[in-house]
Amino acid sequence: MKKILITGGGGYIGSMLTTELLRLGNEVTVIDALKYDKGSLDHLFYEKKFKFINGDIKNFELMKKIAEKNEFIIPLAALVGAPLCQKNKKEAVIVNYESITNLLQNLKTKQKLIYLTTNSGYGVGEKNKFCNENSILKPISLYGQTKCDAENEVKRFKNTISFRLATVFGASYRMRSDLLVNNFVQRAVNENLIDVYEPNFRRNFIHIRDVVKAIIFSIKNFNKLKSEVYNLGLSSANITKIELAKKIKKQLKNLKIKTIKNKADPDKRDYFVSNAKIESKGFVAKITLDQGIRELIQVFKNNKKKIINNY
Numbered sequence: 001m002k003k004i005l006i007t008g009g010g011g012y013i014g015s016m017l018t019t020e021l022l023r024l025g026n027e028v029t030v031i032d033a034l035k036y037d038k039g040s041l042d043h044l045f046y047e048k049k050f051k052f053i054n055g056d057i058k059n060f061e062l063m064k065k066i067a068e069k070n071e072f073i074i075p076l077a078a079l080v081g082a083p084l085c086q087k088n089k090k091e092a093v094i095v096n097y098e099s100i101t102n103l104l105q106n107l108k109t110k111q112k113l114i115y116l117t118t119n120s121g122y123g124v125g126e127k128n129k130f131c132n133e134n135s136i137l138k139p140i141s142l143y144g145q146t147k148c149d150a151e152n153e154v155k156r157f158k159n160t161i162s163f164r165l166a167t168v169f170g171a172s173y174r175m176r177s178d179l180l181v182n183n184f185v186q187r188a189v190n191e192n193l194i195d196v197y198e199p200n201f202r203r204n205f206i207h208i209r210d211v212v213k214a215i216i217f218s219i220k221n222f223n224k225l226k227s228e229v230y231n232l233g234l235s236s237a238n239i240t241k242i243e244l245a246k247k248i249k250k251q252l253k254n255l256k257i258k259t260i261k262n263k264a265d266p267d268k269r270d271y272f273v274s275n276a277k278i279e280s281k282g283f284v285a286k287i288t289l290d291q292g293i294r295e296l297i298q299v300f301k302n303n304k305k306k307i308i309n310n311y
């Protein structure tokens, strides 16, 4: 049993992670302002080992008090995504960067921190080349910049692990439909049409349950993994946007795919990523895109409740 603090534990990744950590018998504290789905943790409040604080991580004094009681700290609270950060520039820097430096400054010798950042720091990758952890980071949005800056701070501390995540897909207690796979499947189900900008842009993906498994793996194998940064994605899911759309069409035969030729996508991410480093330590993501697409088709067909995205 570990004592674990998760900031943003009510979010897309956090609500799935908190659920699994509690199921495994850990004592979990979540601080979250529940900005989007207010009910994402409802199924957990009856658990004795679950403590919830409806609060703001910008309250650094409060954070210091909460953090010191836990062995593991997993800071997920953030303004997530390029458009949201662009709209709230000052807050993005405080929440995504300063809150992390604050946690690090107060970290005690025995405490451990596991940080999730985006691999969008790779920006636009080189042709026919996979980005690895040594590739130069050149984020193309304020979101990417704040996450890379925070990762740089995290790297200075030994008792830390950073994961650079591929775009996550799959169902969660707090659903997001702005993420690429989730978004394509939602449009396929609701409109029977996906229009694809920049169809040959390369992207990589990972199922949300594999993200949760990787974090649990890193808690269990902390000493083996610590003081390093790892890419975290599904190695068979380095594909272009048009290939993704075609995968969805395999399961929704009547789907129409329209490629938009002369319009630029504001999201310029275009790269393949190698996961060899984390795989060599013993963690391999396994849940396929086909499996996730099947899951998402059901979610969007059955559940017509409004999803509150970040922007």
Ligand SMILES: NC(=O)c1ccc[n+]([C@@H]2O[C@H](COP(=O)([O-])OP(=O)(O)OC[C@H]3O[C@@H](n4cnc5c(N)ncnc54)[C@H](O)[C@@H]3O)[C@@H](O)[C@H]2O)c1
Binding pocket: 007, 008, 009, 010, 011, 012, 013, 014, 031, 032, 033, 034, 035, 036, 055, 056, 057, 058, 075, 076, 077, 078, 079, 080, 095, 116, 117, 118, 119, 147, 164, 165, 166, 167, 168, 169, 174, 176, 179, 310
């Ligand atoms: N989902 C992805 O594809 C992905 C990829 C790479 C990295 N990440 C990282 O994983 C983390 C979680 O992402 P997510 O997809 O679950 O996003 P999310 O937006 O669903 O979750 C963020 C949570 O943080 C909370 N929050 C935001 N500001 C807060 C504040 N000031 N005080 C308290 N709570 C606050 C929100 O209420 C929300 O529940 C983020 O750090 C993100 O950068 C996500």
